[in-house]
Amino acid sequence: MITHAATATFERVALDCGTTLENVEIAYETYGELNAARSNAILTLHAFSGDAHAAGEGGWWEKMIGPGKAFDTDRYFVICSNVLGGCRGSTGPGSINPQTGCPWGMRFPAITIADMVRVQKMLIDSMGISRLLAVAGGSMGGMQALEWAVSYPDQVAAALPIAATARHSAQQIAFNEVGRQAIMADPDWNHGDYYSGRPPARGLAVARMIGHITYMSDESMRQKFGRRLRAPDQFEVESYLQYRGSRFVDRFDANSYIYITRAMDSFDLTERGPLSSLFDGIKTRFLVISFTSDWLYPSYQSQEIVRALRSRNCDVAYCNLESHYGHDAFLVEAEEQTELIRGFLESTHA
Amino acid sequence: MLEVYGRRDFAIIGELIAPGTRVLDLGCGEGELLAWLREHKQVDGRGVEITAARAQKAIARGVSVYQGDLESALDDYPGGAFDYVVLSQTLQETRDPLRVLRGMLRVGKRGIVAFPNFGHWRVRLAHLWSGRAPKTKLFPYEWYDSPNIHFLTVLDFEALAVKEKWLVERRIFLSGQRERRAFPNLTAEVAVFLISGRAQTAD
Numbered sequence: 368m369i370t371h372a373a374t375a376t377f378e379r380v381a382l383d384c385g386t387t388l389e390n391v392e393i394a395y396e397t398y399g400e401l402n403a404a405r406s407n408a409i410l411t412l413h414a415f416s417g418d419a420h421a422a423g424e425g426g427w428w429e430k431m432i433g434p435g436k437a438f439d440t441d442r443y444f445v446i447c448s449n450v451l452g453g454c455r456g457s458t459g460p461g462s463i464n465p466q467t468g469c470p471w472g473m474r475f476p477a478i479t480i481a482d483m484v485r486v487q488k489m490l491i492d493s494m495g496i497s498r499l500l501a502v503a504g505g506s507m508g509g510m511q512a513l514e515w516a517v518s519y520p521d522q523v524a525a526a527l528p529i530a531a532t533a534r535h536s537a538q539q540i541a542f543n544e545v546g547r548q549a550i551m552a553d554p555d556w557n558h559g560d561y562y563s564g565r566p567p568a569r570g571l572a573v574a575r576m577i578g579h580i581t582y583m584s585d586e587s588m589r590q591k592f593g594r595r596l597r598a599p600d601q602f603e604v605e606s607y608l609q610y611r612g613s614r615f616v617d618r619f620d621a622n623s624y625i626y627i628t629r630a631m632d633s634f635d636l637t638e639r640g641p642l643s644s645l646f647d648g649i650k651t652r653f654l655v656i657s658f659t660s661d662w663l664y665p666s667y668q669s670q671e672i673v674r675a676l677r678s679r680n681c682d683v684a685y686c687n688l689e690s691h692y693g694h695d696a697f698l699v700e701a702e703e704q705t706e707l708i709r710g711f712l713e714s715t716h717a
Numbered sequence: 718m719l720e721v722y723g724r725r726d727f728a729i730i731g732e733l734i735a736p737g738t739r740v741l742d743l744g745c746g747e748g749e750l751l752a753w754l755r756e757h758k759q760v761d762g763r764g765v766e767i768t769a770a771r772a773q774k775a776i777a778r779g780v781s782v783y784q785g786d787l788e789s790a791l792d793d794y795p796g797g798a799f800d801y802v803v804l805s806q807t808l809q810e811t812r813d814p815l816r817v818l819r820g821m822l823r824v825g826k827r828g829i830v831a832f833p834n835f836g837h838w839r840v841r842l843a844h845l846w847s848g849r850a851p852k853t854k855l856f857p858y859e860w861y862d863s864p865n866i867h868f869l870t871v872l873d874f875e876a877l878a879v880k881e882k883w884l885v886e887r888r889i890f891l892s893g894q895r896e897r898r899a900f901p902n903l904t905a906e907v908a909v910f911l912i913s914g915r916a917q918t919a920d
Contacts, residue, residue: 652781677790677793678793678794679795682761682781683783684776685782686776689769703773706777709777710778713779714780
């Protein structure tokens with residue numbers, strides 16, 4: 368698989384909040400080759416804690432992107448970039464503010480899902496790709512896929528929002544807020560100015576532990592941990608969550624956690640009008656996938672999207688896949704998704 | 718006459734549908750008919766299928782299928798969205814068949830309905846002789862495990878069409894691989910009707 372990793376820089380990016388960011392860097396990777404007609408490009412969109420490293424060893428969608436996989440790199444040119452506001456090579460609150468020479472911290476402007484997508488569009492334009500064969504992602508990646516289809520319908524032949532929603536619900540906002548409060552309650556957070564000292568590792572770890580609980584299901588936790596003990600006074604599940612929390616601290620910035628979760632919470636396509644009206648006249652094909660045991664992004668949220676699409680007679684395929692993995696299913700259930708995605712992409716024409 | 722995936726009713730439906738049209742297939746199973754129509758008639762097809770495994774197979778085939786209940790699914794489509802709405806061997810399994818048929822003619826200009834004929838002589842004889850709920854090749858189930866909850870005959874459908882003022886544009890009766898013309902209510906195993914709503918004219 369031909370793999371390429373790089374960083375693109377954009378001089379000015381206008382944000383939804385009214386601010387213009389300067390010298391915005393976006394880390395991205397590509398897999399496979401762009402064909403001569405530039406018609407085989409697929410943009411994959413990572414979830415909350417993901418990054419540009421989607422395929423190859425340790426890639427977040429390693430099971431799905433590669434030669435012969437759902438997103439077949441022998442046929443398609445697959446792109447993935449780290450979101451604006453992230454901390455994995457793209458500009459975010461941990462970056463240096465060119466005006467002050469200091470890290471932005473909480474002075475970084477508020478960002479939205481639409482901002483993330485706007486920068487992705489600039490990246491795609493800079494590659495000379497005028498139309499994507501598909502945009503695809505799970506969870507927050509699915510929200511970006513929806514945003515792409517609504518904002519740039521003529522530039523997207525197909526959209527694959529997986530385990531996603533058109534608007535964050537009170538429950539989704541609530542869990543994110545608990546995560547943010549855990550970070551802010553850590554004295555090391557220091558109102559976001561910790562880059563020269565100790566990061567709020569304990570707060571960030573707790574936030575991540577809460578996240579992991581919401582990504583699993585009662586059933587998957589029972590199967591994975593049950594009531595097994597790790598030590599005489601420690602359950603297996605406690606040990607697992609602590610391990611995941613502490614590992615997360617090494618690769619994620621607490622302020623990015625705050626900014627990105629806020630971007631997700633503010634996402635509500637229906638603010639722009641009834642969902643169905645947003646899909647008026649859209650020629651983009653849709654494959655919407657949800658999972659039976661996903662209680663963080665429940666099936667009804669995907670069905671709401673599908674119903675709106677059908678009310679405008681848009682071309683949409685929908686499947687509620689049987690899985691006990693909860694929200695994690697979009698990363699784990701490779702086999703069934705592969706069957707669906709491969710067939711869907713083969714029948715999609717740029 | 719050609720056969721589609723061994724399904725004679727599919728072959729008939731394939732012939733009734735004009736090329737390049739928009740078709741909704743209710744209870745589309747694994748999308749065989751829609752895939753065939755796309756390939757041979759350049760049809761823009763959509764399907765509804767309640768069973769996840771079948772909907773998955775259909776999507777894997779490249780057919781745009783919505784996994785869900787066809788009775789409520791019909792409500793979501795705009796009026797006149799399709800040229801044809803197909804309901805093949807599913808009418809007798811729906812909870813509210815009249816609502817489904819009316820919905821079909823709301824979202825589609827024409828409806829194609831194929832159903833097993835409960836008036837077939839074998840069904841009548843099976844019932845008469847055994848005194849039990851009829852079991853035949855066409856209705857192979859026990860009364861307690863049958864998916865069929867509304868039984869109807871050719872005559873029943875004709876009567877409903879008159880009552881609802883539907884225009885029956887074509888009626889085709891099948892027994893095995895053969896088309897039947899005489900005494901369809903006795904001889905047809907499967908009936909296929911092409912209907913349009915009262916507001917429509919046959920063009």
